[in-house]
Amino acid sequence: MTANLLDLDLEGLAALCERLGEKRFRATQLFRWIHQRGASDFDQMSDLAKSFRGKLGTSARIEGLPVVSRHESTDGTIKWLFDVGDGNAVETVFIPEDDRGTLCISSQAGCAVGCRFCSTGHQGFSRNLTTGEIIAQLWHAEHFLRKHLGTSERVISNVVMMGMGEPLQNFSALVPALRTMLDDHGYGLSRRRVTVSTSGVVPMIDRLALECPVALAVSLHAPNDALRDNLVPLNKKYPLAELLDSCNRYLEHAPRDFITFEYCMLDGVNDQPEHAEQLIALVQQHRRAGVWCKFNLIPFNPFPASGLIRSPQARVTAFARMLADAGIITTVRKTRGDDIDAACGQLAGDVKDRTRVADRMAQQRTIMLKQTPVEAVANKET
Template sequence: MTTNLLDFDLDGLAAFCERLGEKRFRATQLFRWIHQRGEGDFDRMSDLAKSLREKLKTCAAVQALAVISEHQSSDGTVKWLFDVGAGNAVEAVFIPEDDRGTLCVSSQAGCAVGCRFCSTGHQGFSRNLTTAEIIAQLWYAEHQLRKRLGTSERVISNVVMMGMGEPLQNYAALVPALRVMLDDHGYGMSRRRVTVSTSGVVPMIDRLATDCPVALAVSLHAPNDPLRDNLVPLNRKYPIDELMDACNRYLEHAPRDFITFEYCMLDGVNDQPEHAQQLVALVRRHARSGVWCKFNLIPFNPFPASGLHRSAPQQVAAFARILSDAGIVTTVRKTRGDDIDAACGQLAGEVQDRTRAVERMAKRRTIAIQPVGLPTHSNNKEA
């Protein structure tokens, strides 16, 4: 059986190498080749002992995901659709900025949470991704972008786990993937520049705080339980006050001194002045000291099945003003990639329609590991 080396953080890869009779420093060398250089061909890993390379060829691979399609927005945003087998596909989105490059990564094929305003939730849930499938999105995007830009320098500076799925409902695969992103021998990212977004899985927020604390973003979207029950069904299990308490506990371990609350602006649903005032009261009620959170207001990206509409810009501005005047740091997210369905809440809205194409691809070829120089694609703000 072939082992996909993208499934391992450094400790896991060291244990794998030990089973092959190799010392830990060999795992470190191998880890660097895979993640820092994007190499998938063992024969090209020149400083590995030939005996190790021969062993690896018999039992291991750096197994990438097949790219079904790639689209580039007029604003420079790039979206990839990856085949994860059995008719399932996931999407990753690269968002270039002047001072950073952010990759939005998926953690599940579909999503079981079912938020009303999210097209992925309307698709339904298929399965959790493996650690390898999570990391493969970063592995491909980073080294493909380097090749295109003609650089050996890191292109992706930030990762946000805000793609398809609820990351904390795939905890066992998520944490090793985060460790690969953070490892100096891997992608060397700061904990402040890796963000996990959650709809509010309270027990897993507490676990993440001790296992691998990175920046945390919470999909709040409502100031009270009755409204949030309707928009984010998970709230029925973990109500707002429980969620706020978990966020405060997380702050004791977090790399930042604030939690980001995401708030999708829905016309006539959650965007009225009284909703903003209720948010101010909620934040003050749970504040232990000073500024402990910030709000990111997100323009809704409509899709037919939702029955919802985007708040008018002046309504968003008035809402933001109420929060800001109360001393709450508030930003309005700039919509990126909406012309290629890559904006927030749009990911995989058409994935089910593409299933037949995925299945045809699977029949035509077996997905093999290729060096970064041989791309497999078939088409032409930090949170």
């Protein structure tokens, strides 16, 4: 089986070049062709020697993920469903704003954490994605959007690892993917504009701080251990005190001077004034010098299996005001992509009925056997 070059960061690509008897600097040229230009055909790479292209043709490939579907919301949000094999699929969401373009990327097929308010968790866990499968989401989205919008400029300015899965439970594949996103010869994203969201895998937060510190968002969702145990089962292993201590350690390496705490607002569950008071006390107890955290309150996106409903807007506003009055920077997330099930916590979508999806994927693959990867993607996107 040939190597998929989307699996390799620049250092990995340099090692491959050396194994092929080429100079390490050739890796930079190859890396730029793949990630900056979106090339999937070695014959396109005109500044590489023909002999090198021949070696690549027999030992490597550039293979993205087959697109099962693409949906565009009335607000401009785009959601892709990608086939990752064996009846599994993952979702990726592009969220356009006036000053940025954000891509929400999945790290696992399904999720093992099982948060009560997340539809992905109710789907169950299938497997970790490879580095190439993580990067393929960005690779496809960036170059599709350039063609779609008729621009040669970079469209995606921000990446959030907030799609399906717990990124820090797929650490070995995550870090090379992050390095490719950050590399100036790849996507050139700022560490401040790449965010890893975690439900609180404490040892991996510490490792991320040392190996590839980017912006960190923590799914908090409760102000005390008893409630968080119920909403985020991982809390039983890594309770709040340990989690917040690890956040403070992370700040010694982070590109930002704050951690974002995500808090899904659930009617009658975690949205009462006493919960806000407990959150304030929790933050003050672990406060370090200066601003060390920000809260992002997230309106819950209901789904039947959760048994939960969204907090009324007036209660969300009052909750936010209590935090702000205590000196905690607080925002309320604007819900995007509701009409295509692309909003926060909804990423299970078309994956729910695995039999139906598997049948659709089999039909897609039959067609694609007669096409090159580029033709297959082009035909699906029209």
